[in-house]
Amino acid sequence: MRIVVCVKQVPDTTEVKIDPVKNTLIRDGVPSIVNPFDECAVEAALRFREEHGGRVTALSMGPPQAETALRKCLAMGADAAVLISDRAFAGADTLATSFALARAVAKIGADLIFCGKMAIDGDTAQVGPGIAEHLSLTQVTNVQKIKEVHADHLLVERVCDGGYELVRAKTPALLAVEKTVGEPRYPSVRGSVLAQQTEITKWSAADIEAPEEKIGLNGSPTQVMQIFTPETQLHSEMLEAPSEDALCDLLIGKLRQAEIL
């Protein structure tokens, strides 16, 4: 089984603050981490490999320093890592990103692709499905468990409101996973050291034969105009009245006044 896990390097947004004056993220000194959902995707891939065999390749698109994220995946136990990095990818939206990643996946060759449910910085949850569409693969999102593995299909649990769906997915397939697929393992020291010494494959846009008009800014129909913290307006008022009945009347009056009732 050839397994590819897509991982994105993201700023540790649990730590990122928004600059109240400039309305931008304060990234000064903020460490980059592997997107937490993607760490779980790696964990799911490794567990799959441990049970059913195969080879796990971690794949990322990003600037050269995204290598660190891939090394983390190698430390956890991935067999190989590929970084696609090129100035031409800059400014990509989710369509262009998923296109480039799909080309790379095709070049690596995969029977099973793991993605995180979403990236904690972009938050769109579109890249996984995008890759599947570009490659015309089965896709299952919000996966919390792979229940059964068969020759030509998988049985997976997909989270939905109040429970889960049991989905039969023909392979090859792309699974976008929830954090509940498994707590990511803490890499062993041996693994970490080995990861430092493993060569990471680096591909440019030309290497994956991605046409210029489909990648980067050129391949992106959407563009970010502004990032801001939405203003939430909360007004609260304590109601007081001598009796419960009076209090109810008061409340109903207020709700009518606000045209809620």
Next chain:
Amino acid sequence: MLMPQGIIFLLLAALAAGIFIRALRHKWRILTLGAPENRFDQPGRRLKNFAALILMQGKMVREFYGVIHLFIFWGFIFILLGEIPLLLEGIFPNFTVPLLGDNPYFYLIKDVLSLLVTVGLFVGIIRRWVMRPRRLYRTAEAALVVALVLAVIVSDWLIGAAKLALAGGVLPAFRLTVVYPLLVPLFAGLSPDGIAVFQSTMWWLHVLVFLGFFVYIPNSKHLHVLAAPLNGYFASLTPPGAQIKPLDPLAAAGKEYGVGRIENFTWKQLLDSFACGECGRCLEVCPANLSGKPLNPKQMICRTLKEHLLEKGEVMRRHDLSSTEDLSPEKLSALLREDPEAAVLGKSLLGDVFSEDALWACTTCGACQEVCPVSNEHVGKIIDMRRFAVMNEDRYAPELRLAFRNVESKFNPWGVSWSERAAWAKQLDVPLWKDAGEVEYLFWVGCAGSFDNSAKRVSEAVVRLLQAAGVRFAILGREEKCCGDFIRRAGNEYLFRLMAQENVALLNRYGVRKIVTACPHCLNTLKNEYPDLGGRFEVIHHTQLLWQLVKEGRLKLRPPETTAPARRIAVHDSCYLGRCQNEYEAPRALLSMIPGTQILEMERRKDRSFCCGAGGARMWLEEHLGERINLMRVRQALETEPTTIGVNCPYCLTMMEDGVKDLAPDRGVEVADPAVLLAQLL
């Protein structure tokens, strides 16, 4: 002319020497299986150590039984010297050994020491077999050695007395002795011939016992008498906090990490086992052992590791193996077919020989090393084996894994967001180093001082006191990262280096020279462990700096209020400020400044202080086995009836506070750092 008895003696002596040398060579070959380690530098300091620890028995004489050992040690040397004239004069009756044989002062000293040794041996017998302390073994071996030594001394007395009797009671060489003349009356009524026969019989008996003892030494625990002096010479010259060997996991990638097989200890670490005198001092001070955990530092050195070393070393030498690291299972089973004893080669040090529960019980408090009279180094061995468990086998407690993970992602074991590191200082007007301009000290806050509620109060107090004294200082704020103390002591040299290298790079970039910290663990790591990674700083503890400021008159406190309630403060010395830095006075001096204070000393204090239980990564491990160490320590403190327990380490603070809450929730006993108490007087 050599008499026939001289020839027999020489043959016997040659035989004994042969056996002796063979046994030593065997031990040598086993010892040299160990990894290399340079303990040959600085001969001057080493000789000084040798004189202090071995000739003066510096650590021994700190207790009564050790004084007896001092007599036995010197008695032995003089008895050995006495053998020269005794043996030579037995073969050449008319020969006198110059300086010894005719020297009345030599015989006086030897006489007195022999008496003292005899008394000492009887005290030892009573202690070992009648009083039966837990720290001593009562083995047949110990009994045999006592008997042999007594036989050597008594036969010497009888030979000398006979010689004196034959000389008519006057011999210039014996004129100052006490025992020989006392025994002369035994021969009253015997003919000179009879006395001569008795003398020569005794002489032969003496020769046999003496040579037997000689042969016995290298094959018994009494190899100690040869190995201990070596251990004194080769003792570590670095302070106890700086003894952990550096290891670069990247450079050593192909090899086994840490020590997971006995021969991967260094020769010096192996020598420790031979040097051990089985005195049990280490056992008596070990908090892990005293709290009922399965770690016994004495047993580890002189039984567990030693027996395994002898057994495995013997087999390795037999099969010409210098290491078992590359011994394949096929090769092992081939060896097993021809030699069933080769099974020992397949045993793993961790698990089969030394238990993992024992391994993780150590708090690295260093009490064992502090008291060990032969300078054995217990802690390094523990850490080497932990390195094997963590780095090589990836086998350790899940709670420790969580702490590692937290440090890796949040730069502190608490797992609080790293961006909150300086939140405690928000109201205090402390400059960050990067904006500070000209400052003298960096205040290294540490993880506890940044995130633990009680320790944060200490950080605040330090800031207020330093500000009051007009010290120019700054903190690193969010740029500070875990120093790595607990990580290193947990055996994770990889993560330790990751943190340490980043800290060192930052401190060097900022040109930091002087550092003050309220955490003795940070203190030790920054001062003693960062130099290996290129970080050389002058680091002191806040109590040291504050005491200095008081002495210089820079830190002025409010004049004492006469109505201040009396405070009874029990002083708890932390292992890492105490044994590691040898600082006991500064905290006491500061506490004494508080009006109405009475300082209370616990029985286990200063260099004999008892760990709070949190060192050596124990802070981050569950305490499943035995009694909780912090409760034991709090109980010891409460015996002094204190109103306050004075601590000087954030780990101690947490542990003692927890202990007081459990043991004496209603007694209102406060646990406090001197800085917090002093800041109330600003």
